[in-house]
Amino acid sequence: MNRLRAWFLAPTWTVMATLFLAPLAIILSYSFLTRGAYGGLSSPWTPDSYQRLVDPIYLGILWRSFWIAGLSTVICLLLGFPLALFISRSGPRKNLYLSLVILPFWTSFLIRTYAWMFLLRDTGLVNTFLQKIGIIHSPLSLLYNDGAVILGLVYGYLPFMVLPLYATLERLDQNLLEAAADLGAKPWVALTRVILPLCEPGIRAGTILVFIPCLGAYLTPDLLGGGKSVMIGNLIQNQFTTARDWPFGSAVSLTLMAIVMLLLMSLARRDAEDLL
Amino acid sequence: MERVLELRGVSKHYPSHHAVNGVSLNLAHGEFFSLLGPSGCGKTTTLRMIAGFEQPTAGQILLNGADITYCKPYERNVSTVFQNYALFPHLTVQQNVEFGLRRRSGNHYAQRAMEALDLVQLAGKQSRRPSEISGGERQRVALARSLVLAPDVLLLDEPLSALDPNLRKQVRAELKAIQRRVGITFLFVTHDQEEALSLSDRLGVMSAGELQQVGTPEEIYLRPRTRFVAGFLGGVNWIDGVGVRPEATRIAKEPPGERPARPATVVQSTFLGNCIHVEARLPNEQPVLAEVSRLGEGFRAGDPVYVWWEPADELVFQ
Amino acid sequence: MTVKRASPALAVYALCAYAFLHLPLLILAVFSFNQSRFTVWQGFSFNWYAAALKDAQLLESTANSLIIAVVATVISTVFGTLCAYGLWKRNSRPLATSLYLNLVTPEIVTGISLLAFYQWLFRFLRVQLGMHTVILAHVAFSIAYVVIVVMARLRTVDARLEEAALDLGANEWQAFRFVTLPAILPGVIAAALLAFTVSFDDYVITSLVAGVNSETLPMVIYAIARRGVNPVVNAISALIFVGFGCLILISQRLQST
Numbered sequence: 001m002n003r004l005r006a007w008f009l010a011p012t013w014t015v016m017a018t019l020f021l022a023p024l025a026i027i028l029s030y031s032f033l034t035r036g037a038y039g040g041l042s043s044p045w046t047p048d049s050y051q052r053l054v055d056p057i058y059l060g061i062l063w064r065s066f067w068i069a070g071l072s073t074v075i076c077l078l079l080g081f082p083l084a085l086f087i088s089r090s091g092p093r094k095n096l097y098l099s100l101v102i103l104p105f106w107t108s109f110l111i112r113t114y115a116w117m118f119l120l121r122d123t124g125l126v127n128t129f130l131q132k133i134g135i136i137h138s139p140l141s142l143l144y145n146d147g148a149v150i151l152g153l154v155y156g157y158l159p160f161m162v163l164p165l166y167a168t169l170e171r172l173d174q175n176l177l178e179a180a181a182d183l184g185a186k187p188w189v190a191l192t193r194v195i196l197p198l199c200e201p202g203i204r205a206g207t208i209l210v211f212i213p214c215l216g217a218y219l220t221p222d223l224l225g226g227g228k229s230v231m232i233g234n235l236i237q238n239q240f241t242t243a244r245d246w247p248f249g250s251a252v253s254l255t256l257m258a259i260v261m262l263l264l265m266s267l268a269r270r271d272a273e274d275l276l
Numbered sequence: 277m278e279r280v281l282e283l284r285g286v287s288k289h290y291p292s293h294h295a296v297n298g299v300s301l302n303l304a305h306g307e308f309f310s311l312l313g314p315s316g317c318g319k320t321t322t323l324r325m326i327a328g329f330e331q332p333t334a335g336q337i338l339l340n341g342a343d344i345t346y347c348k349p350y351e352r353n354v355s356t357v358f359q360n361y362a363l364f365p366h367l368t369v370q371q372n373v374e375f376g377l378r379r380r381s382g383n384h385y386a387q388r389a390m391e392a393l394d395l396v397q398l399a400g401k402q403s404r405r406p407s408e409i410s411g412g413e414r415q416r417v418a419l420a421r422s423l424v425l426a427p428d429v430l431l432l433d434e435p436l437s438a439l440d441p442n443l444r445k446q447v448r449a450e451l452k453a454i455q456r457r458v459g460i461t462f463l464f465v466t467h468d469q470e471e472a473l474s475l476s477d478r479l480g481v482m483s484a485g486e487l488q489q490v491g492t493p494e495e496i497y498l499r500p501r502t503r504f505v506a507g508f509l510g511g512v513n514w515i516d517g518v519g520v521r522p523e524a525t526r527i528a529k530e531p532p533g534e535r536p537a538r539p540a541t542v543v544q545s546t547f548l549g550n551c552i553h554v555e556a557r558l559p560n561e562q563p564v565l566a567e568v569s570r571l572g573e574g575f576r577a578g579d580p581v582y583v584w585w586e587p588a589d590e591l592v593f594q
Numbered sequence: 595m596t597v598k599r600a601s602p603a604l605a606v607y608a609l610c611a612y613a614f615l616h617l618p619l620l621i622l623a624v625f626s627f628n629q630s631r632f633t634v635w636q637g638f639s640f641n642w643y644a645a646a647l648k649d650a651q652l653l654e655s656t657a658n659s660l661i662i663a664v665v666a667t668v669i670s671t672v673f674g675t676l677c678a679y680g681l682w683k684r685n686s687r688p689l690a691t692s693l694y695l696n697l698v699t700p701e702i703v704t705g706i707s708l709l710a711f712y713q714w715l716f717r718f719l720r721v722q723l724g725m726h727t728v729i730l731a732h733v734a735f736s737i738a739y740v741v742i743v744v745m746a747r748l749r750t751v752d753a754r755l756e757e758a759a760l761d762l763g764a765n766e767w768q769a770f771r772f773v774t775l776p777a778i779l780p781g782v783i784a785a786a787l788l789a790f791t792v793s794f795d796d797y798v799i800t801s802l803v804a805g806v807n808s809e810t811l812p813m814v815i816y817a818i819a820r821r822g823v824n825p826v827v828n829a830i831s832a833l834i835f836v837g838f839g840c841l842i843l844i845s846q847r848l849q850s851t
Contacts, residue, residue: 004766008680009689011673012737016692019734020699023707026714079611086608089600097608099846104615107838108795110812111831114819115618118625121823125621128633158615177598187601208698216700218798223819233702240706240802250710253703260698329757349760362758366776375772376762425762 024257031250039244049251058235058252065231068146068221069214072153076161076210077203079154084165084202085195088172098166105159113223116152117143120224144226152220157213161206168202169195208267212260232256278340280305280461281326281429286335288321288485295321297485298335303429303463308455310464310472313482314508319465322482323431326463327356339428350379355422356431360438361414363406369393369417370402376425392424393417395454412443419451423458432464436471448475469509473497481505499591506591513564519591526584527554527566529573537584540564545575556581619835626828642829651814652830659811662725662800663793666732671786673733674740675778679770681741682748693738704735705799712803723805731803732796736789743788747781747849748774780848787845791838 031049036042052058087097104112119125120142127139142148172195180190218233225231232252239249281303288296296318303309311319324330326337328349337345344352355376363372373389393399396416406414415435422430435451436444452475455462466472472479473493480490481504489501500506503519512519515538531537540556543563547570554566554575564583568575575581600608629637646652681690696704708731712723721727751774759769775782797812804810811830818824 004770005680005683008676009686012677012693012741013689015673015734015737016689016696019708019711019730020696020704021692023704023711026710027707030710079614082604082607083611086600086604086611089598089604091599095846099843100612101615102846103839103842104619106791106842107619107835108812108831110795110797110815110819111622111827111834112619114815114827114831115622117819118622118823118828119618123633124823125625125633155614155618174598212698213700216702218700218702223816233700236702236706237798237802240709246710249706253706256700257703260700264698327761329760348765349757350763350765354761356758356761358754358758360752360754362752362754364755364758364773375759375764379763379768421762 027246027250027253030246031254033247035245035247039246041246049248050255052248053251053255061230061232061235064146064229065215065217065233068150068153068229068231069211069217072150072157072214073161073207073211075150075154076158077206080158080161080206081165081199084162084169087162087166088169098163101159101162105156109156110219112156113152113220116148116155116224120148120151143224144228146225146229148224149217149221149229149231152224153214153217156220157210160209160213164205164209165199165202168199168205172198204267208264212263215260216256278305279303279338280340281463282336282338283322283326284336284338286322286325286332286337288318288325288330289333294485296325296332299482299485299487300335301480301487301490303461306459306461307477308452308462308464308475310466310476310479311482312466312469312472312479312508314467316484317482318485319467319482320433323356323433323463323465326429327354327431328352353425353428354431355425355427355429356433357415357418357422357435359433359435361406361418361435363414363417363421365406368403368405369398369409372406372417373402373421373424375421388424389420392420395423395457396420397450411439412447415439415447419454423454423460427460429461429463432462434466435464436466436468444471451475473509481508483508500593502593506593511565512591513566515558515562515564519593520585520589521591522553522565522567524585524589525564525566527556527564527568527575527581529575529579529581531582532584535584535586537582540581540583542575542577542579542581544577554581556583558583619831622828623832623835626825626832628825628828631823631825642825643833646826646829646833649826651809652811652826655809655811655814658725658808659794662728662732662808662810663790666729666736666793667786667790669729670733670736670740670789671782674737674785674789675744675782677737678741678744678748679774682745693741696735696738697742701735701796701798705731705802708734708799709802723803723808725805725808727803727805728800728808728810731799732793735796735799736792739788739792740785743785743849744778744781747778747784751777784845784848787841787848791841795838 030041032045032047033041034044034046034048083101087094087101090097117124121127122139122141122143124142126142127136130136131139176194176198177190180194185193216233217231218237221229221231221234222237236249236252236256239245239252243249279302283299283301286296286299287294299318299322311322313319321330325332328344328347328351332345335345336343339352339354344354364375367375370386370389370393373392374385377385377388390399390402393402396419398413398416398420401409401413406417409417415438418435436447439447448471464472464475476493478490478492479496481488481496483504489496489505491499496505497509500509506512506519511522513522513525526532527540538558540558543555543557546553546555550570552568552570552575554568556564556566558564566583625633626642627638627640628635629639629641677689680686712727716722755773755777756769759773760766764772795812796810797816800810801813801816804813815827815830818827
């Protein structure tokens, strides 16, 4: 069996090694080089790029990324938990309701982000509607700010929060709730004292699945934030295209990776790797 | 009868414990042999080593004289009926039975499969899926699937434990009848001593990885070699270092006369339908259980009684 | 064991939540039929669909996206299924960790690292960025998804079944081919559909490693969207929505068999 198994794992190993690990190794080395005169790379080897990160501008971007990702995650949790609860209690139609959550997620992230551009722009639906019913008289600037980015991120990643929460709620032993009721707990108490604590694994998983992609988001801040809401992802992309400062871009990328790994190590349990 | 299966000092040692320790046994051709023991005693591990799913850490396994210790499962002419039957869910009953045949060259798959299904009385259900038939029927499909390959030894891993209790006796009888008919050597693993006693030509009792005794049902029950074997096969009263079975323990309100009898006091009398269990206590506080016919005298708690037995019924250990 | 029923308040909330999730897309779709390009309804029309289907750039980029997605899907599904099977038999910590890392790495980082890798590689090979670089990149990020889906399916398979197959005379490859593979086939197909949608929809990585002549549909949509709102995008969105939606519904049905 071992030979067969080796053959089965080899193709994926090859792909991982050449198209994932090797590229990471390359940008790791690039992060220690210097920017050449015309973009590109040159010696000397230096940790300058990392030191540049400490600049207030970049720290500000880092900070913004964190609080946008954090707020988005919290909102996803607040919006997602009741929804997951509903689905788990919807009896025979569970699969239908679950599908309704998953469905939008799988239809093009780009388009779902564009949908909010369509709705929030100055001549978009929201402004037109509000003006029509007289609440406002000139368009609100709903787009191209942090709020729009958060909205877009929440919209994009809500299913990632709902699914693990639902999975945990599904596995909840109903006997526990009956026992709680039997012992005199009112519904709200049962919710906060029994259900929520038992959902901790689901909350953990959902937080990881939302926070980390939000932290490294690129498309959403790009389209919904214009140039006004720069997150780490935008910074990286910028360095590899317009600014052509590959060493610095690499350094930022690796810093982001390091942050992600740190978060995973602290948030994820051992059995999170059961994913695979 | 020549030996069809031989185990010589087979062991399976793990870093933490010995699952199987130096098991040696011989199976004669055509016999129904049971491996009996509590869960964790190593009987299933032994079975899996014979089947080829595990490798012994020591010892040899010989099939008809040939060493198969390190052969792959598909290189041995041994077939297994799994505890949960392991029927392929995506294949029909007939396709399941044909599976092994199709791995070999030759033809007449369908015909031979149908013969096997006839043997287990499942003709007519060959187009059903495993999910569409009952537990008992699935077991018969598993049996047919293995038997159709005419293995030298058929291994059965607690095949009756997944069945309803009231179904078990019936299936037991059918299993014995099939074995007699096809004449293939059966190695049957179970923790149920009644099954082992009723089905086997010979049986082996295992505990903590070791084979404690091998013999016919009478030998094992009436002349157990160790306290463990005695206790596992049935109840035992231990009185002054001697063991006596409850059904051999006589109890009466009057002493028997010809035999030395012990005085005792009845603690409780339980009506079990076909017999009565009388629990009594000897003067030294030792408990005694006697199984008496319900047609004899009745006993009540507190009654003074006498307890004795035939010397021939004593269990003596070497 | 009776399951608690949702309270009316919870149901109302759920309704609002579903509205939030689905209305934006529905509105987008509705306005794709709007005669005018403004957000004031001016009559039903298919003209934006006509415009979309006549646009050469759109058609070419869609064709590119389809080719890339199909090729990448086939490769990543085969590789990923074999990998999941191998890991199911016995885990490989390094490989599982690499795949996990792959999943959690932000797309932008994967993208730029691949770009750096290709540029470095092109110093030795006389190749350029193009369809092939995109396909390879898509394979690289799709495999992990395939592995997850197939693994999930494998966990429902009784390990004893392969033992039974071996016991009945099949060798290891035959046991996989005749017993395990049929059992996981719905999962494999679901994984393929997932890989396809992930590949077809990708913008970030593709935009970085695509060559001049290998524009994909997301790249074109992005360019249009960047310039502002355009009902053609609405039309394309509706078409994609329907297309992807069908794929995912099929995938869901398959995963529940």
